[in-house]
Amino acid sequence: MMANAFPHSLPQLNSPPVRALAWSCFAPPLLNETTGIAAPDLPLTSQRREWLEQLDRNDRRLRDYLEQHCRSPRLGLVFESLWHFFLIEDPHTELLAHNLPVRQDGRTLGEFDVLYHDMLKGHTFHLELAVKFFLARHAGELPFREWLGPNSADRLDRKLERLLSHQLELSQTPAGQQALKTAGIVKCEPQLRVAGMLFYPEQQKAWSHGLNPDHPVGDWFHVGKFRQRSDEHWQWRLLEKPYWLDADYENARPLDERQLDRAEQRPVMLINKHLERCFVVPDDWPRD
Template identity: 35%
Template structure:
């Protein structure tokens, strides 16, 4: 779990969208918890005094220029990259934590063998942390559910296997140990943190993945013919992290069937998000052959 669960309500009271995303990144529960998950700030001074993190977030909201400039660097606007940069911004300023490296490449000659997302030092030691933010839709039968990304190809089980078999062991390879020793960094312990949302099918709930932390009213997915009464609006991808508020620039729901999954939100009279739902095309998830023919 996150050490900042009580700060979740703060997200809606912040005026700047980048700061709301920062607050969500730091305080939202992960997709799942396991022996190899670790909140990057769990040993920070903020974890011991969450009110200090709340004060810092309000300060960022009042003066967001530094965060805005940090997120604007580079040309990569993918949501996963923005999520990583939000963590980097906070860890570089968190009391009781030292951000030793971020996106550290491991090279053998001219060949890049991999990259360590974060190297962090705190009172509990040195940590290699891998980050991800994912949106998975439950599909299939209760005896064998699959959790798929909106495109139908990314799978939670496959992502976890890649993390545990490829990414986390990187920091314990001889190449990494030699690189870290040259930087005077002790061998780290490896863990990951995955934020995001799990979407249940509208008609019949599926068993949650092992370690999942489902909410009382989980987000859903369905085809257009099953869409519950709205009003629903389309949430642009750049705003998928924090819950929508009155100032979030949502788009009207187009007529007809979507050709690609769309993330929808329903908002109350104040403009606060009360539900989110993925609207998928008929027959989702399409098989690769069907995609190629379309």
């Protein structure tokens, strides 16, 4: 069931941060546009592919940007910073603002993730960004509420509801309009980019209406079942959370029984040399 989480449509890159950049900005999203909100129309053109390949040969510019602007290892903040770098560097886009707070009566209502201008279209966009790794509770056709985060508290339906009913509605509020005016923006159109991976239960297919059929995929296994696959253990390494975006196999830790013991308490992500990924979760997962 597992497929390369770094799609073949992307250039084969050696630099982990450049690979994270390509995956974050150009890998297929998790959702299609049945949400009613458009995704960014910024495809991987030959010009952008060449830009990535040049960065791969010398990634100092990207590394310096991340060191200066993103000192947190949190996946969501790294993901946003990679998008900021792309919009700054791309000759057809202008990053106008990011993480712009919306306040009313001294209270913060939210923030605009990204405000950028598309020079080819002549439009300004409010782009909300999210990167998520969800596991299907069971095989078959599922509602969004059955896609759970590794800790089983996060849910796809809740995340999407928050994005659609709160974050993307900020520009329609008086406080949001005032924040835009202060930033010199008169009008903007909403866009949504939800990237990440979906993991299927023990190599069984799961799907939901509204998912992009080309989304990056992996599998998940209860730790007891995974231990029975001992002939495959040597293929896998433990991928710590700061490296989930760049899928750096070389930086992952060789798998041993002590690390599998961790999976008896909480989910762990594994990666193999083909950049395929899987989760190994406690035998009583999900705990709800």
